[in-house]
Amino acid sequence: MRKIYAILSLVLLTVVSSYAQELALVREGDRFGYIDKSGNYAIEPQFKKAKSFSNGLAAVEKDDKWGYIDASGKWAIEPQFDKVKYFDSGIALVNKDDQWQYITKSGEVLDVPATDKYYDFNDGVAIYRKMDKVGLLGTDGKLVAEPAYESIKKFRNGHAKVQKGVYWGMINNKGEEIIPAEYEEIGNTYHPAGVYAKKNGVFGVVADGTFHPVEGADKVWNFHGDSGLTYARKDKKVGFVNSKGEWVIAPTFDKARAFSGGLAPVANGKLWGYINDKGETVVDFKYRDAEIFAENGLAPVKEKRWGFIDKTGNLVIPMEYDITAGLAFLKGAEEKGFVDGMARIKSKKGWGFLNEKGELLGNKWFENAEPFVSVK
Template sequence: MKTLAFLLVLLINSSTLLAQEYALVRENGKFGFIDKTGAYVIEPQFDKADSFSDGRAAALQDDKWGYIDISGKFVIQPEYDRVKMFNSGLALVLKDDQWRYIDTSGKELKTPASEKYYDFEEGVALFRSGEKIGLLGTDGQLILEPTYDAIKKFRNGHAKVSKGELWGMINTSGKVVIPVEYEEIGNTYKEAGVYGKKDGTFGIIHNGSFNPIDNADKVYNFHGDSKLTYASRTKKTGFVNSKGEWVLEPKYDKARAFSLGLAPVAIGKKWGYINEKGEMVIEPQFRDAEVFSTNGFAPVKDKAWGFINTSGKVIIPMEYGISGNFAFLKGSEEKGFVNGLARVKSKKGWGYFNEQGQLLGDKWFQNAEPFVSVK
């Protein structure tokens, strides 16, 4: 029994370590890092810094950039003029007017020469040769020869690509998953489908088929694991499924995606929330409203922003600003609450609220970035 208890404690402690999250904050003009209790784990000491990625955070010392580890010590010495965040174990750094990739130990990755270098994301980086774009792997070798006129941001392992005026989609191995034959295409690959436009008609691309939507003049990306997405017809918005069928007829002035079975919709200038049957479950009363995060909270606005739960109860009063377009994390679809905390701005500065509506550490900062995993 003692052995079992010891193993359980070890497992819990290991999980805690793996789940560590730090946030970059600025206080008295210096940058440092806090944990999710609000306590400093790296005291404010840097003139400039960036959030952690792949266990490293960029920091400025004596006008040169390097990278620190979670103890706050430089593990890649400050010798660079500019640096980017790590992704897929690699980061772009600028030294002697030359961009190059380094790994988390500072070792340089050998790659083919290029006129321009791009950040890695989801295990690949764009590679340009002349006017064409291909894909570079984390081993420094080309995965895809420069073939396309454009390759956009990878999301869920897929990216939209273009040849001439037409668009399709590839995966991170460079394989075509949607043929390049659409006038428009969504930028997010979901199991429920991707919207597209072909021969002037909007529809949903699903399981290799293009399913036209009757008279749609705009369609939006599927969100999360929802089987419905929103679309507009003659200045009204409704919801369609993967087959391109109108499940909820377009009668709303505006709408956003379903999450947790609820979607924000506007009637006139007031926003409320409907369920997937089209029943209004939170009456229109807000000047603006966003989708629910996975923890069951949504940003809503009167004169300023606050948060409600799925019952419509205000958890955090509508007294705050929230960062631009809710773009808390690069590539993240979460808006508002991220991993149990919401970042907000008041006249006192930036801070974080938890799900109980309490200000983390009862403290405001000059700047505050999202919490990110450091393991």
């Protein structure tokens, strides 16, 4: 029996440690270090310059050269570079002796075809430029897609908008054309519910291979999260449309943001409130600004400063803070407020993190603090 308990304890410990390992870059005094979600230092402040973890490694500087450390603070790649970028898809861009090159997490140089410009890897691919055309490069250093486009934008959700001639479409990270390049404009974020686009001067939604015009719209925004609705503008007013381009909530608001957790922040005049997917007011219009709800059911709202409400409109955390997404490209740069149970906030005392009860992590403020990221 003791042996069974021991095995179960070991398994549980392994699962917890692999799941919970997230670190945040913080600056205390003139040195950077990394804290865990208990607020304790996992890596003591010791670096004059440092970056957040990405793909399990963090770039730090020593003696005017950059290298990468692992989650224990040990060197994974010795400092030898003049400039470095974040790892993505297991590859990072580094500059040594005025030459850019790709390296793997073991520090090996990735052999790639000659290129006119180097781009960061993103979602398993990097843009590859040859003269005035761009294609895609894979993590094995081979071309995924030959240079055939005028422009390829940042990959999001495994897809990117591309320009061919004067028109725009969308490809996946295998180089396959998901939406043909036949639109004057197209959204920069793929979503199963659809992608907004403009064709023959008309705004609409591309879903299931079909362009659905949105009657009277002069702008449509990206779909977000698990909602089948996105917001659109008509005659200077904003409402919500579905994948077929149909108005589900009439355009009567002055501003709006995406639905999340069944509610969307909208503005009447200068005041913000929240509506449900029937267009009914759930939280009264009384805030100077409002963001979408996080998975924990809390949303940032602002009067003079920011606080957090629940879905009934009750103020859970007082309006005493500033919020920002920070350099949270790994977590989704648009996310403000709570991310994975922690909210990055600022006060007159500095930067810190709040839990869902409004308690300051580690009861400590820092000169700077970046969002928590996985170190797996």
